[in-house]
Amino acid sequence: MRVTPAIPARQRVHPIIKDLLDRLEQRFIPVKWLANNIKGVSIPVAKTIYIVFLRSLVDYLSPALCHLSKTSLQPLEKFQNKVMQFILGCPASTRIVNMLSELNLKPLVDRIYTNVTYFSIKCLRSPHLAPHYSCVIRAALDPVTPRLSLRPGGRTLVCTVCAACAVFSPTMEPPGGDGWVGRRLPNASSSTYCELNGLLDAVTILTERGLDGVIVCDSKSALHVSKTCL
Incomplete structure (x- = not known):
């Protein structure tokens, strides 16, 4: 030994x-x-x-x-x-x-x-580039500055989810009453399984509403599995 x-x-x-x-x-x-x-x-x-x-x-x-x-x-x-x-x-x-x-x-x-x-100064001059980051910087410089509030559904999401996926659209109205739609996956779910469920949810939302859309995914394994299934 x-x-x-x-x-x-x-x-x-x-x-x-x-x-x-x-x-x-x-x-x-x-x-x-x-x-x-x-x-x-x-x-x-x-x-x-x-x-x-x-x-x-x-x-x-x-x-x-x-x-x-x-x-x-x-x-x-x-x-x-x-x-x-x-x-x-x-x-x-x-x-x-x-x-x-x-x-x-x-x-x-x-x-x-x-x-x-440089990035912080750029965000202070143009807050639309990174709204949340700009708000954090302003709050650090001036504690009186109000911080962006986390939506009610987000508090539970952040506290309970350790592996998840999300679908966001800047133009489409949130499908749920409080702005969040989700479902709990098994605790033993892998990241690929979560990504695949996210792709499925995105396609489901678009097809149910008859909308065209682009789905962006950064999981190579999920994309490979999706391509294989197709």
């Missing part, structure tokens, strides 16, 4: 960061191949590939990453440092500030906070 010592709490990687790093490492493989090719790509091209193909993932997740502590975000910073060393061909002893200056890049943690700040 081999006993593996537990990893200290300070060395554990947050699940979101770990999943993101796995994705970044996969995308870093073709970048290394391009740079190690016989002719290779220039430093400006390699930097552009990094910004568009790798760092864009971090930019996309910035609103979620900003809630984590700087300590939790440090693995992302180390990944960018590794990429910069590879692009510039620098030894591990090279100062990080010099590589950032050479490539005209920001520390990744600073960029995450900058992205969220």
Whole structure:
């Protein structure tokens, strides 16, 4: 029997960061191949590939990453440092500030906070882009600002449902009296089962009312099963 010592709490990687790093490492493989090719790509091209193909993932997740502590975000910073060393061909002893200056890049943690700040300002100027997020920001700046009320049916939905699906239409009137229509699925239901029931409910609502509509689903497994059944 081999006993593996537990990893200290300070060395554990947050699940979101770990999943993101796995994705970044996969995308870093073709970048290394391009740079190690016989002719290779220039430093400006390699930097552009990094910004568009790798760092864009971090930019996309910035609103979620900003809630984590700087300590939790440090693995992302180390990944960018590794990429910069590879692009510039620098030894591990090279100062990080010099590589950032050479490539005209920001520390990744600073960029995450900058992205969220820009997005917050944009939502304050144009609340229609993200009404609920804009309301949360205004409430944080001014506690007197009224918050958007959660509809009566939503309180029960949020408190009791752990895996669910939803159908929304900005133009069609809610089919129920309180604005919510739903049915409880078995506790052991998988996420795919819930998604399939959501697709069925959406089709049922449209066909019962004789309406045309577009149903959007982000579950690859549910779409695959639906395609197979058809």
